[in-house]
Amino acid sequence: SSAEAEYRGVANVVSESCWLCNLLLELHFPLSQATLVYCDNVSAIYLSGNPMQHQRTKHIEMDIHFVREKVGRGQARVLHVPSRHQIADI
Secondary structure, three states, X not given: OHHHHHHHHHHXXXXXXXXXXXXXXXXXXXXXXXXEEEEOOHHHXXXXXXXXXXXXXXXXXXXXXXXXXXXXXXXXXXXXXXXXXXXXXX
């Protein structure tokens, strides 16, 4: 589904941002704000913040559900951006 594909994209961005945050922490330059991730798929945004497992999302591998953990801890925020403003889709 498109929600799963978008959610995988969000998971990749959060993974890379965690790596960068850890690198900055090792360089003694910790970030104090959450990483902002923009997504144009409302279902993927809902999946990132909803801790409940639904029937239609049971096939999504558990390894990408760490996004929910990062959002829950306040280390990442997944925000909506309209498709017409999504630079990656140009």
